[in-house]
Amino acid sequence: MPSLKDLKNRIESVKSTRKITKAMQMVAAAKLRRAQDAAEASRPYTERFNAVMAGLAASVGSSAGAPKLLAGTGADQVHLLVVLTAERGLCGGFNGNIAKLARAHAEKLLAAGKTVKIVTVGKKGRDAIRRDMGEHFVHHVDLTEVKRVAYSDAQGIAQDILTRFDAGEFDVATIFFAEFQNVVTQIPTAQQIIPASFEAEEGAETTLYDYEPSEEAILADLLPRGVATAIFSALLENGASEQGARMSAMDNATRNAGEMIDKLTIEFNRSRQAVITNELIEIISGAEAL
């Protein structure tokens, strides 16, 4: 049985852990708000962009000379998986869930005889992927130094992917990230970005536009930007999800610490009582012996 002093020390240590998790939860809550605002701010751009692209893709996409980024290379042998995760842990199953989805996807592709290449963004994803998919790992993008995801970060990643695509390194690219639903729910999602697919909103009226320079030229100019846009919104979505996941994980940890403290306190009081009772018994039996 632990001594009184041991128990006291343990209670103190759990208390300070609770303080830390509580603080982390509050920091995550504040960051979540910021991340959500950022995601919100990017939405008009993404929506308009996709709407215009859908219109363009519908009119040009079916023609023979459609750009490869839209129509694909004609093969789907080599798949590039871009796994977007967080740079830090302590956020519940967030990183693990994304990595798990990517791994399941990779295994399915491998079973079908395809070649899989993996690019990771975020340290945690890299660690998880390297562990059991190391031979497919081709590149890692480090965003550790980035405090706030900017569009230029997404552009950098897109640039890298596009260079690989132009060099014929892969046929299909898919990004993996967690879609932010609410603080407790983040859904790991796979989204194919090359060849791109743009869904037109249903019932959207189609206007006949004049294009300057030409439809093809605009499409060729915009498709690479589309990759960056998709990655940017995935990064923002991920940012909000990460903070949400951390918030609920830390909330749980705080609650667990509280329970533990209660339990330990009861144990502490019991053993203190036992010590007192023991002392009394000794005194009484000593007095009776006289």
Added chain:
Amino acid sequence: MANLQFDLVSPERRLASLEATEVRIPGADGDMTAMADHAPTITTLRPGVLTVVHAGGEDDYVVSGGFAEISAGGVSVLAEQALPKGEVTQEVFDEMIASARKLHEKASTFENEPGPVDDAAKLISDMVAMGTHIGLDPKQGNFG
């Protein structure tokens, strides 16, 4: 005079959303002015200054990359980079030039295809022209 709804958005934020009387757009094939009831048009942007004329006066924005969509309802400009002209200081401008130069260098590695190199060179010259327009000089002149 009829008004049109003007929106300027970049991936990071919405810069402007207001009623305008005319919008002067630096299109890839040349500047154009959109007023109410303009024919529906989509044009890509070159780096340049976009001017919005509205009831309260004129606003200038420095935009780069992206496109403008002119529809019956108004004008939406989706620019990869967009800043109110007042925020474009010498430093910001130098940074933009520097990143354009980097692209040019990168593109130069595609020796066999002149396309990307020319595009990148054009990007730089567009940027410089824009700088001259708003009264900023690139620090180190002379581009190949």
